[in-house]
Amino acid sequence: MPREIGKVGVVGLGTMGAGIAQVCIQAGLETVGREVSDELGERARGRIEHYLGRAVEKARLSPEEKDAALARLTTSTELEDLAGCDLVIEAVVEDLEAKRELFRELERVLAPEAVLATNTSALSVTEIAEAVEHPDRVVGMHFFNPAPVLRLVEVVRTKRSAEDAVEAVFVFAERVGKEPIRCDDTPGFVVNRILIPLLNDCVRVLDEAGVSPEDLDTAMTLGVGWPIGPCALIDLIGVDVHVHASEAIHAALGEDRMSPPERLVRMRDEGLLGRKSGRGFFAYDRAAPDRP
Numbered sequence: 001m002p003r004e005i006g007k008v009g010v011v012g013l014g015t016m017g018a019g020i021a022q023v024c025i026q027a028g029l030e031t032v033g034r035e036v037s038d039e040l041g042e043r044a045r046g047r048i049e050h051y052l053g054r055a056v057e058k059a060r061l062s063p064e065e066k067d068a069a070l071a072r073l074t075t076s077t078e079l080e081d082l083a084g085c086d087l088v089i090e091a092v093v094e095d096l097e098a099k100r101e102l103f104r105e106l107e108r109v110l111a112p113e114a115v116l117a118t119n120t121s122a123l124s125v126t127e128i129a130e131a132v133e134h135p136d137r138v139v140g141m142h143f144f145n146p147a148p149v150l151r152l153v154e155v156v157r158t159k160r161s162a163e164d165a166v167e168a169v170f171v172f173a174e175r176v177g178k179e180p181i182r183c184d185d186t187p188g189f190v191v192n193r194i195l196i197p198l199l200n201d202c203v204r205v206l207d208e209a210g211v212s213p214e215d216l217d218t219a220m221t222l223g224v225g226w227p228i229g230p231c232a233l234i235d236l237i238g239v240d241v242h243v244h245a246s247e248a249i250h251a252a253l254g255e256d257r258m259s260p261p262e263r264l265v266r267m268r269d270e271g272l273l274g275r276k277s278g279r280g281f282f283a284y285d286r287a288a289p290d291r292p
């Protein structure tokens with residue numbers, strides 16, 4: 001029998017964690033968000049409130065629904081406040097040791113039947129799970145950015161994940177309005193295994209064929225039917241996030257196409273990170289919200 005998820009914890013309320021928390025509270029679930037400081041917790045709440053407010057303006061949500069959703073969110077700096085959660089979704093920095101340390105701490109705080117999920121993009125879920133005493137309770141739950149908008153969730157099972165933990169996360173993803181798929185814990189899972197080398201090829205073509213970012217995006221949107229051009233997509237993902245994920249997948253699989261192109265590494269070093277820094281391949285108004 002799948003475990004029933006009543007209360008959810010989200011650890012790390014950055015880009016992904018705040019989006020995931022928003023998805024949970026909008027689906028009617030009590031959610032506890034843990035950040036490293038009260039200020040970061042409040043900032044995340046403010047961002048969620050802002051996006052819910054925009055949904056009200058567009059008549060996708062009533063003001064009462066917005067207030068009810070926000071009332072389901074509590075934020076804390078104390079891990080102990082996650083104690084009653086049936087599922088905790090980790091969305092902290094993409095660093096193996098940080099995640100392993102956190103999972104060890106979570107195991108001490110949570111009930112034995114609670115499921116631990118990681119939102120890692122490119123790390124091994126197996127290596128994260130090996131940090132805890134009961135790795136059968138660890139599953140990958142890979143949301144996409146922006147989490148409230150993109151419907152895919154990759155539910156990643158390791159060789160040691162318990163079937164009922166995988167199923168509980170799958171059913172939970174459906175309940176919060178997502179379209180989950182199941183896959184094994186292989187580098188990059190499904191989407192990033194394909195997308196990362198593909199985007200790196202696109203960036204290499206910029207220099208090889210002397211194409212401007214605008215023209216490359218036009219080529220791939222009008223010639224192939226992509227909904228967004230590769231340069232705009234990298235700007236949305238974040239150049240630093242993409243470079244980091246490329247390095248992790250390259251380290252795991254060793255194929256040249258996986259390694260980040262020089263041009264992207266240079267952009268990362270110069271702080272041209274895309275939407276979040278106001279400039280990447282294109283320029284952005286930093287005051288404008290970065291997701292619908």
Ligand SMILES: NC(=O)c1ccc[n+]([C@@H]2O[C@H](COP(=O)([O-])OP(=O)(O)OC[C@H]3O[C@@H](n4cnc5c(N)ncnc54)[C@H](O)[C@@H]3O)[C@@H](O)[C@H]2O)c1
Nearest residue numbers: 012013014015016017034035036091092093094120121145
């Ligand atoms: N950004 C994306 O496009 C994307 C997409 C899918 C998955 N991911 C993955 O999601 C995870 C988070 O990415 P992000 O882009 O949201 O990062 P982010 O830097 O925006 O947010 C991370 C947050 O975690 C907080 N944090 C760090 N350690 C913590 C701890 N011990 N307890 C509580 N909070 C802690 C930080 O203060 C920060 O606010 C990473 O593993 C990343 O690979 C990112």
